[in-house]
Amino acid sequence: MSAGAAPKRRRLEVEDIGDVTFVRFTDSKILDEANVQVIGEQLFSLVDNHGRKNLLLDFSRVEYMTSAFLGKLVTLNKKVQQAGGRLALCNIAHKEIFDIFVITGLKRLFNIYRDEQEALQSF
Amino acid sequence: MSALSSEAAHSLCQISWRLPSDLSQIPGLQQQIMDLLRQKGFSERDMFAIRLALEEAVANAMKHGNRLLPHKFVDVALGLQDDCVWIRVCDEGDGFDPDQVPDPTAEENLERPCGRGIxxxxxxxxxxxxxDQGRTVLMVRRCACGTEAKNQAYYVSPVAE
Incomplete structure (x- = not known):
C-alpha cells in the first residue's frame, strides 16, 4: 500500500451472542485488494488477541469481494479451528457473492447459513 | 471471435492505462472503468463481472508478474464493441504457464489461501x-453495449498509449 493508505479505523462491528462472536462489516461493502489487508488483520486479531474462537460473519452488506478476501477467510477458518472453535457465514444477500463461494468450492469448506438465527443454532 | 483476432480494430472505443506495480492503484482504475460502463448503461451483473475479472488480472500482474517491483509497470486496455467488452492486462514479469496452476477446487487445495483469481x-x-508466455491476459465478456453507448462512443477520448 502507498503511504497515503487509509487509516486503520474499525472495519468490523463485533457483538458477543453467548459464546459466538457475531461480526458485521461496517462500511466495507467493498472487500477488494485495497482494504482486504486491514480487514483481515482485524478478523485475525479477534482470534489471536481477543480469544474469540466461534465467529459468525454477516455478509448482508457485502456487495463485492475478490479472491484476496477468500484467502483471508481460509486463513481465519484455520485459526478458529486451531483454537478449537468454528467459523460460520450468514446472510449472503447478493447472488454473485454466493456464486463465488460455489465456484471456488469454498461452499464445501465453510459453514454457510441463510440467516443468523439458523447459524447461531448450529454452534 | 473478432474480439480476439483484432480487438482494437473493431472497438467502438478503447482506453488504456499504464500503472506502477502498486495495489493501491487498482481502486482508481476500477472507478474510472465502472463510471464508464455505468454511463453506457451496462447492467449491474455485467459490471460486477468485469470489475472482478479486472481486479483479479491486475492484482495478479502486479503481485505475481511484476512482484510489486516499483520499476515494473502493468499495461491495461479496455475496449467496447457492439457485442462485448474486452480487457487486456500485460505485465513485465517472467511469465507463467496457466495450465500448471493447481485446481483450487480440488479437495487437497481447498485450504490454500491463494490461487483462485484465474x-x-x-x-x-x-x-x-x-x-506472451503468460505475461498478457486477454478477457472477453459478451454483453450488449446499449444504444446510448453506441451513440456516445465517439465522445469518449481514448488515452494515447
Whole structure:
C-alpha cells in the first residue's frame, strides 16, 4: 500500500451472542485488494488477541469481494479451528457473492447459513 | 471471435492505462472503468463481472508478474464493441504457464489461501486467453453495449498509449 493508505479505523462491528462472536462489516461493502489487508488483520486479531474462537460473519452488506478476501477467510477458518472453535457465514444477500463461494468450492469448506438465527443454532 | 483476432480494430472505443506495480492503484482504475460502463448503461451483473475479472488480472500482474517491483509497470486496455467488452492486462514479469496452476477446487487445495483469481476470471468472463508466455491476459465478456453507448462512443477520448 502507498503511504497515503487509509487509516486503520474499525472495519468490523463485533457483538458477543453467548459464546459466538457475531461480526458485521461496517462500511466495507467493498472487500477488494485495497482494504482486504486491514480487514483481515482485524478478523485475525479477534482470534489471536481477543480469544474469540466461534465467529459468525454477516455478509448482508457485502456487495463485492475478490479472491484476496477468500484467502483471508481460509486463513481465519484455520485459526478458529486451531483454537478449537468454528467459523460460520450468514446472510449472503447478493447472488454473485454466493456464486463465488460455489465456484471456488469454498461452499464445501465453510459453514454457510441463510440467516443468523439458523447459524447461531448450529454452534 | 473478432474480439480476439483484432480487438482494437473493431472497438467502438478503447482506453488504456499504464500503472506502477502498486495495489493501491487498482481502486482508481476500477472507478474510472465502472463510471464508464455505468454511463453506457451496462447492467449491474455485467459490471460486477468485469470489475472482478479486472481486479483479479491486475492484482495478479502486479503481485505475481511484476512482484510489486516499483520499476515494473502493468499495461491495461479496455475496449467496447457492439457485442462485448474486452480487457487486456500485460505485465513485465517472467511469465507463467496457466495450465500448471493447481485446481483450487480440488479437495487437497481447498485450504490454500491463494490461487483462485484465474478461476474467478474464467467464470465471470466468457473467454480468457493467456499470451506472451503468460505475461498478457486477454478477457472477453459478451454483453450488449446499449444504444446510448453506441451513440456516445465517439465522445469518449481514448488515452494515447
Amino acid at each position: 478461476l474467478l476470471m474464467r467464470h465471470f468472463m466468457d473467454h480468457v486467453e493467456y499470451r
